[in-house]
Amino acid sequence: IPDSGHKYYLQFSTEDYRTGENAGNCLATVLYPKKKSPPVVSMKCSHTTDQKEIQEEDNRLYERLRHQTKPITGNNIPDSYGNIEPALEPVWALAVVGSSSIMWEKSAEDMGYSLAQVKSVQQWIRKDDFVEFDYTVLLHEMPTQEIIPCHMRLTWLPAHPLKVKHFCASHNHRLEDGSGVESGSAAGLSDERGANF
Amino acid sequence: HQVLRVVPKSHEELHKVQELQDLEHLQLDFWLEPRGLWDPVDIRVPFPSLQPVKAHLESGGVSYSVMIRDVQALLEEEQQQMLRSSRQLPLSTDAFDYEAYHTLDEIYAFLDLLVAENPNLVSKLEIGRSTEDRPLYVLKFSTGGTERPAVWIDTGIHSREWVTQASGVWFAKKIVEDYANQEGVASILDTMDIFLEIVTNPDGFAYTHSSNRLWRKTRSKHPGLLCVGVDPNRNWDAGFGGSGASGNSCSQTYHGPYANSEPEVKSIVDFVQSHGNIKAFVSIHSYSQLLLYPYGYTYTPVPDQQELDELSAKAVSALSSLYGTEYKYGSIITTIYQASGSTVDWTYNQGIKYSFTFELRDTGLYGFLLPANQIVPTAQETWLALKVIMEHARDNLY
Numbered sequence: 293i294p295d296s297g298h299k300y301y302l303q304f305s306t307e308d309y310r311t312g313e314n315a316g317n318c319l320a321t322v323l324y325p326k327k328k329s330p331p332v333v334s335m336k337c338s339h340t341t342d343q344k345e346i347q348e349e350d351n352r353l354y355e356r357l358r359h360q361t362k363p364i365t366g367n368n369i370p371d372s373y374g375n376i377e378p379a380l381e382p383v384w385a386l387a388v389v390g391s392s393s394i395m396w397e398k399s400a401e402d403m404g405y406s407l408a409q410v411k412s413v414q415q416w417i418r419k420d421d422f423v424e425f426d427y428t429v430l431l432h433e434m435p436t437q438e439i440i441p442c443h444m445r446l447t448w449l450p451a452h453p454l455k456v457k458h459f460c461a462s463h464n465h466r467l468e469d470g471s472g473v474e475s476g477s478a479a480g481l482s483d484e485r486g487a488n489f
Numbered sequence: 490h491q492v493l494r495v496v497p498k499s500h501e502e503l504h505k506v507q508e509l510q511d512l513e514h515l516q517l518d519f520w521l522e523p524r525g526l527w528d529p530v531d532i533r534v535p536f537p538s539l540q541p542v543k544a545h546l547e548s549g550g551v552s553y554s555v556m557i558r559d560v561q562a563l564l565e566e567e568q569q570q571m572l573r574s575s576r577q578l579p580l581s582t583d584a585f586d587y588e589a590y591h592t593l594d595e596i597y598a599f600l601d602l603l604v605a606e607n608p609n610l611v612s613k614l615e616i617g618r619s620t621e622d623r624p625l626y627v628l629k630f631s632t633g634g635t636e637r638p639a640v641w642i643d644t645g646i647h648s649r650e651w652v653t654q655a656s657g658v659w660f661a662k663k664i665v666e667d668y669a670n671q672e673g674v675a676s677i678l679d680t681m682d683i684f685l686e687i688v689t690n691p692d693g694f695a696y697t698h699s700s701n702r703l704w705r706k707t708r709s710k711h712p713g714l715l716c717v718g719v720d721p722n723r724n725w726d727a728g729f730g731g732s733g734a735s736g737n738s739c740s741q742t743y744h745g746p747y748a749n750s751e752p753e754v755k756s757i758v759d760f761v762q763s764h765g766n767i768k769a770f771v772s773i774h775s776y777s778q779l780l781l782y783p784y785g786y787t788y789t790p791v792p793d794q795q796e797l798d799e800l801s802a803k804a805v806s807a808l809s810s811l812y813g814t815e816y817k818y819g820s821i822i823t824t825i826y827q828a829s830g831s832t833v834d835w836t837y838n839q840g841i842k843y844s845f846t847f848e849l850r851d852t853g854l855y856g857f858l859l860p861a862n863q864i865v866p867t868a869q870e871t872w873l874a875l876k877v878i879m880e881h882a883r884d885n886l887y
Contacts, residue, residue, distance in 0.1 A: 372702045373590050374860035406853035432856055435826035437741035439703050
């Protein structure tokens with residue numbers, strides 16, 4: 293749209309990741325303004341699944357998480373082989389939802405994300421009704437192909453939207469091998485020296 | 490417990506050692522009993538007896554060496570090794586677990602098994618060595634002839650894309666099976682050879698097992714650069730260094746200091762050029778469920794755009810027919826993103842018309858960490874698409 297930006301018209305369907313069943317169809321428009329500001333999104337979806345059933349499932353999950361005697365913890369979900377321990381599956385599913393809110397904020401017309409892995413999760417038992425989780429999630433960024441670690445704190449009560457607070461590491465020039473700050477600056481020097489040769 | 494070794498050099502020394510045998514309370518275990526002069530005596534000494542034994546030997550001027558500093562540690566290490574080697578036990582490719590992810594050693598052992606079982610069809614070529622000096626192996630499937638037109642397939646160029654190496658192993662077995670049953674690709678093998686490089690980036694692959702499951706690049710360290718590794722799919726001499734790759738060594742899409750700087754890439758370049766008769770070239774990645782043809786570095790369509798597009802449609806249709814998996818297709822730059830220095834841009838420019846890149850399952854739910862139970866379905870459906878491409882190449886030789 294001249295002098296305004298790029299507008300996209302989308303028609304898509306959603307599916308239950310476990311059963312593959314259609315979970316709803318949506319129509320949306322996304323306007324990316326010329327100046328880099330968040331896109332303007334309008335969306336309308338129709339549900340094809342029984343809302344009552346979903347509420348009941350949510351409540352069951354909530355009760356399970358709420359009445360943990362020991363806080364849930366986990367690492368590497370899925371593991372290298374794509375396995376997710378059945379007991380940790382709900383925690384992974386929550387991470388998928390929570391990280392989608394991070395992706396909603398971070399993505400742009402030329403930048404997209406997927407959840408690569410839940411590096412760690414720690415449940416915090418609260419005195420009130422909310423369930424709370426602390427996550428380190430790894431986001432796969434396209435087209436840069438970078439893996440971005442993000443810290444995510446998630447609080448939830450059924451029938452309420454998930455509350456997500458996050459902090460992602462800034463990408464570019466990240467030291468892949470974790471060799472420490474000192475070697476970073478030393479090698480940085482040699483980077484410049486190399487250019488002079 | 491330690492194991493001490495004594496080599497008696499005189500009868501007095503020998504006698505001193507023999508005395509130890511009578512001291513039952515020390516609970517010594519002679520792995521090598523005292524015999525004659527110069528015959529080594531090995532003694533396993535429990536911790537509480539170490540002091541008295543050493544004192545006894547020293548008092549007689551008998552020198553000893555510590556052969557094993559810690560017997561327990563050695564036992565534990567051996568346990569580990571045994572566990573590892575029992576995983577490598579497949580004594581035949583029929584016993585190999587295609588529904589699991591494997592280590593580099595296991596895959597390399599598989600290659601040798603496959604060749605041993607099918608010496609008239611399969612041979613293993615070493616086309617070069619990686620930065621960390623690992624052999625780069627290509628399987629050649631041929632029913633004879635000389636310099637036949639050939640198909641090239643590579644998997645695992647990006648090490649974290651584990652479903653691709655796993656699929657490559659499955660493809661290898663499938664080719665052999667089809668040939669034995671005289672069906673499927675057997676007809677292609679009548680007139681063409683198939684080259685398959687399963688672990689195209691073995692250094693990266695080993696690194697995904699040992700250190701970082703999400704490692705993508707090679708493991709080269711170029712002088713003066715901060716970070717390790719070059720994106721092998723940005724290192725080819727096609728639009729090298731242009732938009733669609735990074736000049737920052739720490740980036741996942743770092744193109745490298747110059748084209749073909751990576752031995753993993755150079756070895757394929759050399760192979761393709763010296764072979765001279767490759768007619769179809771397929772490089773396999775994950776994930777996104779896409780079938781892509783050149784170009785990635787420019788919006789200029791390839792001269793064969795229409796044919797490649799139609800062929801892609803057919804291949805994707807065959808793929809979907811098995812499990813309903815949905816693929817999109819098109820040129821790299823219009824379908825996924827701009828990428829310079831990529832494999833199939835180079836192979837196309839070398840005159841290999843049927844140059845394709847696959848992005849296998851899934852579309853992001855598990856991404857690189859695709860559950861192992863999806864390996865075989867992925868390989869099966871992808872194979873149908875590969876057959877469409879191979880058959881088209883066979884029927885449209887140029």
